[in-house]
Amino acid sequence: MSDLVRLTIEGRPVEAPAGTSVLEAAKLAGVLVPHYCYHPSLPVAGVCRMCLVEVEKSPKLAASCATPVAEGMVVHVESPQAKAARRAVLEFLLINHPLDCPICDQAGECELQDYVYQEGRATTRFADYAKRFNPVEDFGPDILYVPNRCILCTRCVRFMEHLAEHPVLNVSERGDRAYIGIFEGAALDHGWAGNVVDLCPVGSLVSKDFLHKARAWDLDKTPSICPGCTQGCNVTIETRDNQVLRVRPRPNPDLNRHFMCDYGRLGYGWLNRTDRIEAPLVRDGSRLVPVDWDRALGRALDLVRGARGPCVALVSPGASCEALERVAQLVGAGGGAGAFRVAKGDEIPLPGVPDLALRTERAPNVAGALAAGFTRDWDGAAARARSAALVLVLDEPLHGLGAAQAWGPMIYIGTVLPDEARGAAAVVLPSATMAEEDGTFRNIGGRIQPYHQARAAPGMARPAAWILEEILDALGVGVGAQA
């Protein structure tokens, strides 16, 4: 593509494509130049001046975020001059900073805290002066602005202007009176606005949902895929004490870059539901009674073996590829088939990133369900279920289906038990949510992406793919049986 430029950063030779910034080239060399305003997914502002580096033969320090690499350039990040400049920037940033780390959500993952600890001054020289004070402002449904902590890096303003293309934030006033402003009566309510909380390198923009919930260092972080829609944004699920407390985007330059939408971000509540099925259940007359896995699976196998005629599967497009494929295998063996349905909503794109949107289909694995052979003919499948030899439901809430009792025998594999299944299911097998299992989703573009277990499943619940695998094994048609 473009020509490679050779330069030296901190004594290490680096090759970087022409046009690369010194800051990015330094990353290639394994050198992190401290910075605040620079962000790889935002236009360069060059204002925090934290990333100043010494470039040999240049009279002044250069902002490495805004300086392109040049052939033969020799860059020093840790030279006395560069370090002195960074120390000064840190001091300037701190003079009006409230140092309220003990009550700040950002503490522990705050770049101001980190760099001051790393190379800032131990004591202040801004003695005897009152610090600038401005009250906390409510910016929108989920976002508070704490101006006293703000370092005016303008990441939030640039995100709203250039990525969301909805410039409701601004820098107001000048000099040390400046702050991040929002117009009277306007709100930071864009469908992707929550990203400003992640982008904020300090604790100035905070999420109301996460406010004072946890210390950053107490959170366990698990790579995952957002289950909110078919986009498949890469995310990190953050848990403490087996509770999901926060979901944040995980960088993927080819897909969601550093972003996720608010629908996905704030939609994690169901992962903490407490009304879960915790044990396998089998029907005893009008009641479902808890049993152990062997008995439940035995009953399920009886039903499968006893089915005379095609089975019908009603599946959730939120299930993993692995579970969906096994359901397809199970019902397909007897000439049956299945369908899914998916909740819909408005598409909300992030205009600044190509092909990135909260998609209309609000489930993560529609493509996976289709690839496994399930169709969108929900009504047809529901009608066939009435005369089916066996109905296999995979975590589908069955809302609106009415008298499920009139159907053929039902095996219900799922996380929570809908009333429709409660009255109809012969066997109920408790399964894990996506946060409780390893699996993959196939996104709207056909990309198969893994996600990992972030919390323990309640009670005896297991990943649906495991449950189905055991059934297939016992029937002698499972993947394991073939092996």
Added chain:
Amino acid sequence: MGYPHPTHPKETPVLSRHFGDSDARSFDGWKRRGGYASLEKALGMSREQVTEEVKTSGLRGRGGAGFPCGLKWTFMPKQRTQPHYLCVNADESEPGTFKDREIMRWTPHAVIEGAAIAAYAIQAEQTYVYIRGEFTEAIAIMQQALDEAYIKGVLGINAMGKGVRIDMTIHRGAGAYICGEETALMNSIEGKRGNPRIRPPFPAASGLFGCPTTINNVETLAAVPPIIEQGGAWYRAICLSNPNSTGTKLFSVCGTVRSPGTYEVAMGFPLKDLVHDLAGGMRPGRRLKAVIPGGSSVPILTADEAEATLLDYEGCVARGTMLGSGGVIVMDDSVDMVYQIMRLARFYAHESCAQCTQCREGTAWTTKILQRILHGQGKLEDLDLLLDLSEQMTGTTICVLSDSCAAPVVSGIRKFRDEFEAYIDSGRAVAQV
């Protein structure tokens, strides 16, 4: 004459020839004084010839940076593949500087003529004249002159009937010192906050509206018609000292002199003559204490240094300061240096655009320390702290506003340290702060 002073014998009036002569303001009056002959002549020359003549003259930017004007024009693309723009920097905001205001209010057509020649040379079909919002009188006079120039066919799609399109628009600023910085000025015209831009890209590659742009100061452009008229060699010959500083320069002298005003002298003119002869020297019983020779952003000179300074780019550098915009601020022995340096720091703190950390926080902090010293609560370490902050505010930001704040602080402490120490030692406070 409305102009406050008759030409002094030691002046070399070129741009200021018609200052005080209100008849020169009108189009007809300007024509009667030989106006627009240069534009006509230039439009008969090739663009390269015009630029070459300006290069020959040695004319350097009069806004402060002193960059060679003709050379700047050559940075514009030769082939016009997108619009080219000329911006006239009439945002004169540097404390101590009020020369562009005189040019605009007395000889508006000189600005228009010079700008039209420049626009022709760099193939700019549209010129924006950015005048600071406070210059209500200059704006009105310039607008009237511009309207006349259109009516008379000097400007427009067929300027001077020569088939060249030269349009010109006055853009009124709204109160921001930093908009005199050329990239901030462009942002301001684009309807943005007047934040300076990171360079590169330089304006000649990507400037106003992302197009090739040249920004010239009012005085620079006003010098262009005489250069075209009388030749670059003639202009180059006007030089009293260093051959790299040629032509005449308008110096606006203010502060505690008897006759403040704008004086035009040849480059290399002694600062002491400007202060003591042209501007009338000190008021009775007063002694010269300090001079800031190039607008408030340059290092302060002591009286002795000032007496020995020659006013050109090199002469000022030789004395550790800069020619800057030619705004000469004179201070006699009645002036409280600490207080006035605090006022300058306060100015920069007020005008900082808020982008760069060192400037946003540093200018305000510097002001606070100076105010504390003035309150009689300073400590000796404060002086070292001020110098340390100033060092970190110099050469570390996008533009030079924070450098400008540091310059008077550093030179002030170095040269008038006893005044600072007197506040600190005695715990004396001034009532004014």
Added chain:
Amino acid sequence: MSQTTGAGAVAGAESLPPVFDEAGRRELDAVVARYPTKAAALLPALWMVQRKHGWVSPQGMAEVAEALALTPAYVKGVVTFYSMYHQHPVGTHFVQLCTTTPCNVCGAEKVAEAFLRATGAKRLGETSPDGAWTVVEVECLGACGFATPVLLDDDFIESVTPESVPAIVARYR
């Protein structure tokens, strides 16, 4: 782009007459025509608002935003950058006087005091009780040789001294 705040929706502000009525719109169109982008007409448009209302209210900002296809927040960011746009109503007469160093050494602060005395305004930046005068200190007006320069409404007055202030104020009463 949806605007959550339109003209007239600002709580507490009495409704001001629209700036971009038919005549205002014509004037604005003529300004817009001189630039390649609509946004470039922002500073001129804000001057039109201030000329009509005496200040730039949130309502005025919203009106400008709509006229130039910008967001009110963007417009506010610009308004607050430039010190000449009034973000609050000011007195009938607005006095801006320079107290920066060159004028300061010539006694500008005494001129400021004289203006306060003559107008009845209690302090700088505060409007006089009769609503007639607001006196503010500004940074360098670019007329340092004519200390103390004063921009009174749109009139630029040079070489003002404490002694000449009462007569100036009387002229505008």
